[in-house]
Amino acid sequence: MSKKRFKESEIQRILQEYKEGTPIHEIIKNYGISQATFYNWKAKYSRPSLADIQSLNKLREDHDRLKRMFADLSMENLMLKSQLKKKESQ
Structure with a gap:
């Protein structure tokens, strides 16, 4: 499995989708990321x-x-x- 790098602006957009109410499992599926990655991004970029x-x-x-x-x-x-x-x- 190849590892994809997301730009900070893309990560912010993904987190914004979560804030707008998109369920986590949909975000993970749509962007091909793991749940741990999502929560790491949330911890890092939401502060x-x-x-x-x-x-x-x-x-x-x-x-x-x-x-x-x-x-x-x-x-x-x-x-x-x-x-x-x-x-x-x-």
């Missing part, structure tokens, strides 16, 4: 990469910073509105 984790952390930091900015501006807006109401009532 987020270091770059993905770093970009996610950066996005979380940006999100937190924007939330703080929004909260500060909201508080400032409320204070200005209350000062304006005090001036109008006088």
Whole structure:
């Protein structure tokens, strides 16, 4: 039996089929791979990469910073509105 090499993009496509609901036994049959190979690919390629984790952390930091900015501006807006109401009532 000859050994076929799959490119990483092909492996990702195969794993995407699994995520979309295709049963494992169909994937194994269609691509001529063993069950062990499929599970090895799943373990290796389904985890987020270091770059993905770093970009996610950066996005979380940006999100937190924007939330703080929004909260500060909201508080400032409320204070200005209350000062304006005090001036109008006088």
